[in-house]
Amino acid sequence: MTMAPAGIEQRRKLTTEIPGPRSKELHDRRIHAVSAGLTVGLPVYIDRAEGAILVDVDGNQLIDLGAGIAVTSVGHAVPEVTDAIARQAARFTHTCFMVTPYEGYVEVCEALNRLTPGDHDKRSALFNSGAEAVENAVKIARLATGRQAIVVVDHAYHGRTNLTMALTAKNMPYKDRFGPFAPEVYRVATSYPFHDELSGAEAARRAIAEIETSVGAHNVAAVLIEPIQGEGGFIVPAKGFLPALSAWCTASGAQFIADEIQTGFCRTGAWFACDDEGVVPDMVTTAKGIAAGMPLAGVTGRTEVMNAVHEGGLGGTYGGNPVAAAAALAAIEVMRRDDLAARASWIGTVARRRLDALAVESPFIGEVRGRGAMIAVEFVEPGTKAPNAAAVKAVIAACAAEGVVVISCGTLGNVVRLLPNLAIAETLLDDGLAVIESAVRALDQTL
Numbered sequence: 038m039t040m041a042p043a044g045i046e047q048r049r050k051l052t053t054e055i056p057g058p059r060s061k062e063l064h065d066r067r068i069h070a071v072s073a074g075l076t077v078g079l080p081v082y083i084d085r086a087e088g089a090i091l092v093d094v095d096g097n098q099l100i101d102l103g104a105g106i107a108v109t110s111v112g113h114a115v116p117e118v119t120d121a122i123a124r125q126a127a128r129f130t131h132t133c134f135m136v137t138p139y140e141g142y143v144e145v146c147e148a149l150n151r152l153t154p155g156d157h158d159k160r161s162a163l164f165n166s167g168a169e170a171v172e173n174a175v176k177i178a179r180l181a182t183g184r185q186a187i188v189v190v191d192h193a194y195h196g197r198t199n200l201t202m203a204l205t206a207k208n209m210p211y212k213d214r215f216g217p218f219a220p221e222v223y224r225v226a227t228s229y230p231f232h233d234e235l236s237g238a239e240a241a242r243r244a245i246a247e248i249e250t251s252v253g254a255h256n257v258a259a260v261l262i263e264p265i266q267g268e269g270g271f272i273v274p275a276k277g278f279l280p281a282l283s284a285w286c287t288a289s290g291a292q293f294i295a296d297e298i299q300t301g302f303c304r305t306g307a308w309f310a311c312d313d314e315g316v317v318p319d320m321v322t323t324a325k326g327i328a329a330g331m332p333l334a335g336v337t338g339r340t341e342v343m344n345a346v347h348e349g350g351l352g353g354t355y356g357g358n359p360v361a362a363a364a365a366l367a368a369i370e371v372m373r374r375d376d377l378a379a380r381a382s383w384i385g386t387v388a389r390r391r392l393d394a395l396a397v398e399s400p401f402i403g404e405v406r407g408r409g410a411m412i413a414v415e416f417v418e419p420g421t422k423a424p425n426a427a428a429v430k431a432v433i434a435a436c437a438a439e440g441v442v443v444i445s446c447g448t449l450g451n452v453v454r455l456l457p458n459l460a461i462a463e464t465l466l467d468d469g470l471a472v473i474e475s476a477v478r479a480l481d482q483t484l
């Protein structure tokens with residue numbers, strides 16, 4: 038069985054203003070049906086998508102430079118993935134792996150054990166969402182070490198469930214008035230070279246001193262960190278920071294947990310961001326890009342840690358759902374076959390060349406950074422390093438009006454991030470970058 042390809046031309050095309058009349062109608066229905074607690078990003082309602090093009094209900098074709106927050110890394114409606122989903126959906130959609138298991142779950146775990154950093158013996162467990170994976174990594178680390186303290190860093194984002202809210206740094210909108218939060222979570226300074234101007238070794242010394250003073254090494258079950266911080270602002274730590282923290286964990290008997298939920302699966306030019314400095318985490322959490330949009334997440338760790346858990350200690354009704362597992366296996370095969378890690382690096386080179394030139398020209402750009410196809414532009418008040426969230430809003434709105442979907446991040450809302458799918462056509466990437474350039478050049482007039 039092969040699904041007919043949607044055949045959407047990989048080209049930006051606007052037929053109405055953005056949002057168009059049908060989108061406006063749907064938005065009105067949404068307001069009367071959906072909780073106001075959910076963010077309204079760009080209120081353009083999507084009808085179908087292919088590659089890097091979103092087609093809205095008014096027939097506009099938008100360039101997707103967000104990939105649903107680093108999820109559809111192989112592209113939208115990739116036939117290998119949609120076929121795998123359709124085939125598996127026709128065979129069976131659910132049994133519950135804990136009741137009667139199936140091969141797809143085992144095969145995804147095999148792939149995670151093989152692809153995550155390090156060639157030691159590993160085991161994995163599958164869940165539904167990134168937050169659920171992080172929760173389980175913490176459960177396992179606590180059980181395996183017999184310790185309770187979890188160390189996280191400034192600007193961290195790990196999810197919105199109760200435990201992961203505690204792990205996440207930013208109050209608004211994630212935590213405000215949703216407490217009380219889980220105990221035994223300790224936050225230390227991160228490495229943010231643009232602002233702290235510290236080397237990786239210096240930033241690690243500062244973080245480790247804070248841990249040893251305020252927590253005590255022997256109390257630490259795990260240090261949990263995103264190897265490149267995502268929601269917090271695409272913060273790339275200075276070289277040496279992650280290796281030093283990882284070495285400290287090994288020496289202290291704590292688990293070093295890399296949250297690769299946003300950075301994983303080829304996004305940064307390697308299978309995982311930790312590969313860049315040869316860091317081998319004790320545990321890795323994955324989600325997002327693993328399954329091309331189907332909900333799936335994983336925890337992978339050393340066998341002795343993952344197997345320290347008593348039988349029945351881990352689970353959930355849907356975790357490792359067979360349809361999501363089939364999508365993951367197909368997506369992983371596309372990444373391998375098409376070497377999407379190399380393509381991510383190429384995207385980074387192309388985008389950085391143009392954005393670096395733009396930064397020279399625009400006083401609103403403080404820094405362009407990132408790795409591979411995880412690219413960020415931090416906006417500042419001209420002549421300072423003070424955050425400029427208004428510039429970010431203006432750039433994103435100008436891009437949206439021209440049919441280019443880009444999203445923001447940063448604890449202070451001061452970063453534009455690009456997360457295109459890794460197979461995006463060169464013409465679309467160029468067109469998208471040209472729209473961003475015009476939006477930034479227009480800031481002088483709008484701000």
Ligand code: PLZ
Nearest residue numbers: 166167168194195196263267296298299
């Ligand atoms: N860890 C590193 O990036 C999800 C959040 C969107 P879930 N990031 C997008 C929003 O505003 O809710 C994320 C992440 C890292 C964990 C998570 C959580 O993953 O699948 O959203 O639960």
